[in-house]
Amino acid sequence: MPLRAARNPCPPAAPGSESPRPALRLLPREPLRVCDVALFYAPRSGGIRTYLDAKVAWAAAQASGFEHHVIVPGSEERHDGGRHTLPSVALTASNGYRLPLGISRLEQTLTRIRPDVVLLHDPFWGPVNVTRAAHRLGAKVVAVHHGSSELDAAGLPGPDRIYVPLLRAWLRRAYRSADAVMSVVDPYPDCGRNADLPLRLGVHEAFRPRSGVTRGDHVLYVGRLGREKGVLELLDAAAGSREPWELRLVGSGPLEEPLRARAARHGIADRVSFLPFVADRGELARLYASASCVVMPGVHETFGLVGLEAAASGARVVACTTAPSARECGELAHRFEPGDVRGLRAAIAAARAARQDLASAASLAWRMRWEQLFAAEQHGLAAL
Numbered sequence: 001m002p003l004r005a006a007r008n009p010c011p012p013a014a015p016g017s018e019s020p021r022p023a024l025r026l027l028p029r030e031p032l033r034v035c036d037v038a039l040f041y042a043p044r045s046g047g048i049r050t051y052l053d054a055k056v057a058w059a060a061a062q063a064s065g066f067e068h069h070v071i072v073p074g075s076e077e078r079h080d081g082g083r084h085t086l087p088s089v090a091l092t093a094s095n096g097y098r099l100p101l102g103i104s105r106l107e108q109t110l111t112r113i114r115p116d117v118v119l120l121h122d123p124f125w126g127p128v129n130v131t132r133a134a135h136r137l138g139a140k141v142v143a144v145h146h147g148s149s150e151l152d153a154a155g156l157p158g159p160d161r162i163y164v165p166l167l168r169a170w171l172r173r174a175y176r177s178a179d180a181v182m183s184v185v186d187p188y189p190d191c192g193r194n195a196d197l198p199l200r201l202g203v204h205e206a207f208r209p210r211s212g213v214t215r216g217d218h219v220l221y222v223g224r225l226g227r228e229k230g231v232l233e234l235l236d237a238a239a240g241s242r243e244p245w246e247l248r249l250v251g252s253g254p255l256e257e258p259l260r261a262r263a264a265r266h267g268i269a270d271r272v273s274f275l276p277f278v279a280d281r282g283e284l285a286r287l288y289a290s291a292s293c294v295v296m297p298g299v300h301e302t303f304g305l306v307g308l309e310a311a312a313s314g315a316r317v318v319a320c321t322t323a324p325s326a327r328e329c330g331e332l333a334h335r336f337e338p339g340d341v342r343g344l345r346a347a348i349a350a351a352r353a354a355r356q357d358l359a360s361a362a363s364l365a366w367r368m369r370w371e372q373l374f375a376a377e378q379h380g381l382a383a384l
Helices: 047-060 104-113 127-136 149-154 160-174 231-240 256-266 281-289 305-312 324-332 341-353 358-367 370-383
Strands: 003-007 024-028 032-037 066-074 078-080 083-090 098-100 117-120 140-145 180-183 219-222 247-250 272-275 293-296 317-320 333-336
Touching: 032 104, 032 370, 047 066, 047 370, 066 098, 066 104, 083 104, 104 127, 117 127, 127 140, 127 160, 149 160, 219 231, 219 281, 219 305, 231 247, 231 256, 231 341, 256 272, 281 305, 293 305, 293 341, 305 317, 305 324, 305 358, 317 324, 317 341, 324 333, 324 358, 333 341
Parallel strands: 032 066, 032 117, 066 083, 117 140, 140 180, 219 247, 219 293, 247 272, 293 317, 317 333
Antiparallel strands: 003 024, 078 083, 083 098
């Protein structure tokens, strides 16, 4: 059991003598109790769900020193060990997001848990009141900055310049009273604060190079079919390519029908296929490895977990220079500049022509394993 030092009371010193140093005794240390609160957690959501599921599995394997709770919206209120779902209504069918019914039950659940640290994974589930409630319990609050105002604005109808100032004002108000900010990118433009802790994202053990998977000729995209993900530009790059490679789009989203229509207008409908969301990690790893390359065309990716998973599986990756995961992938990633469809097309051609580098892929997978990253995160939260 972890130990902490405690001071024993000492008798008063005799007149004229030196004061004795207080004796130290060892007492059992309470395990660090961490609670993740996430609104955007759904059956087909992306990086936040992946991160939380991996943390739940890691926490369950720890012998001591760490107690983990996660609070997310659900169809009904349930408290099962460290997992808490609170009543909400279905918001969108494409990814399963839900809208919580207020914050009173969230505050009650925090009171029941009495966490040491609360991690808020979005600014939309009553962040000001939740922060205040957590502080009343003596907990530290960490605002986890997953997205960006540009990314959120790109997913809304209309000009981005209308939404970005509004979103930034909301973020600054939401996280003003947080004790720390955790982020993988520079949060200052959005939050008006620097990152106090790094947000560490890794890969599941299923994403490893494997034998017996034949590399095909098609180009693969995995993710939400939304404007902010750059899928329209990817389709334009496919239409302008001299090589008639097949484009496979895995996922769902509001742009599926517009993408089908756009492919028909470009005359490439027979080269574009739409595949459903894939939940099984082993199957997803095989999909990555069987593509000539995996493309992550969004210019607003605040990390880009798909690129990291694909590279760790042995695939060549194409990503925008703004994607943090592209830097982690090193030579396994081929980059293009934001807004450059011709550069995107050239990066795809280079990735398709490049040989697989399974040794580098295996090294990346080992370096970015979740258990190592969560151990470092726990150390940072304990220091906080």
